[in-house]
Amino acid sequence: MIKLIQNTELYTPKYLGKKDILIAGNKIVAIADNLDVYKNEAEVFNAEGKIVTPGLIDQHIHITGAGGKDGFSSMTPEINLSELIACGTTTVVGLLGTDGTIRNIKVLYAKAKSLESDGISAYMFCGYYGLDSVTITDSIQSDMIFIDNILGCKIAISDIRSSYPTALELVRKLRDVRVGGFIGNKKGILHVHLGNLDTKMDVLFELVNEYKFPIEHISPTHVGRTKELFDQAMEFAKLGGIIDITTGASKYTDPYKSVLYALENGVSIDNMTFSTDGNAGLTKFDDTGNAIGVRKAPIHKNLEEVVLLIKDGGVSISEAFKLITTNPARNLGLKHKGKIEVGYDADLCCFTENLKLTDVFAKGQQMMHNGTIIVKGNFE
Template structure:
């Protein structure tokens, strides 16, 4: 079915004014003012979004789609994601990862969940590996996993500077990155290593060492959780000015964490590195709290809806223009993850888009040309959702 979106204010994420968007076979066929369909040979469904804003579908590059955590005990395992949660967050593309627990959760389960989400209506990819070094893999090889398994685009999240990591050496990290790069080169995928960065004193020193002392390009290194503290943010900004990408996490244990992240995003904009910054939610991941001695004292769960919440808050506070804030969840992640035809509203790109109302609330969500939410009502449900 052909769909025509009329009279919307469009951000590609760049602002281009009031346009019509013609969707054909799940792709954007035309973006123009006043598309004339009088002599169009096919039936067309028309949607008038006067007064609404249309932006690219959101990309969340770090979600525990099979659940996360378990750092308290078995009772603290968080549940897997469902389609409804992603739709409410405006997320049309998601990347799944294992995280801390590569023992009781498996890559096979992660892959199956990604395939299920793809069938249910969103675009889902995964990382091979988990926190641990050497990483768990499907085939016994990082490079083979990336080359041979369709949904695998990189490896991660590999934990560094964290008491929960396996305390990998620099040489071990170099081997992981070089194998990921090889797999990416052969397959045409990103071949990146997504690094979970803890609050340890060394931060991303390993990554700077790799850039300085090897031939491995900085684009294969992708650190996340870089908004834990000011030192990490400063390292991230330096990393970005060297040509790398870094990521800020949007799920928080406290409101102070949210305020800090909004402020840090503004600092990235003022530092002129906003084109090298992404946001991810860490959705369904556990957000554990530990005391000064490393004892577990509590747990919360990451929410995928936090992804857009940070963008919206930053814009409403006047910290960033909408088109700049949108980059962090659209075109920037599509670049670092090498997701072709994602992250932009342009002719030939996948018809993944989000409609916002005048208050910047999510009104409708379209994935691959199909409405998942329409006028604030979810119209596509997961297999076992009521």
């Protein structure tokens, strides 16, 4: 199937102006000022007046659900395809949380494959909060080598629910991730959940400064949980690391304001990403602060915070969209994602000039048309 998307106001996310895009199968095969020569043999989509960006990447989302801290009934459900399409997310990285028992790693893999069958791109991390990393094969390294969907391993630090890993224990996991990545032709990252203990990111600086481990393989998330943690995270970013700001939970201020604060303090926007922590279990409080139940962390906040960064923060569309396109793709080592370029996957989002999402394409297939989701999961 050949598709021709005409008259786009194209952000790759770099602004290119008025362009046509030609898609063959699931890949972008041409970008030019005018591709009318293909009109008679292609399915034509007129994007006149629409801003077109890469499809959005959520690199930390609980696709099989999470929660459970208040018993079995507090576990959140699996994510549906339409929930992701509704907010322009065409690539996800699923992961486990505190629970590595009920939330089974093989079920996580099955859900990722299910979302792929539905039409989007889905990856995952092995591991969970604990030091005893849960894997599909017999090791992190084997998972990295033999399972295409697995991009790295997750672990938690500075959290009372973590295993309080030492730098030596972490560097051994980093070794498995990195060597597995070499052989499996992946970048390989250790995705590090940060809690709110006073130790913050201290052990990560030890990995970089004392063990001299390459910083690009260390991926700290929830860095905006507290102001003190974010101040330390900015120093990590200035060393060349990529820091992940959670938009759906775990934040001391609005995530877009954290980005503005970091920019003011000399951090490059190329060293920051957004992810939602979507579908995590959050405590629900009444007006007096009493816990009254649980709720799901929202999955649409990445796009919402980017729009706020543009409209309220004055950051350009080209720069702001890096947080949910090129930057997470580079952090994850996804060479065919995050940009609109020839040879890349045909993941696209179309917006009005007021940045309202209207159309979504995932791997060349149109999933949303004029604000209506036209492709849903099997059981929706």
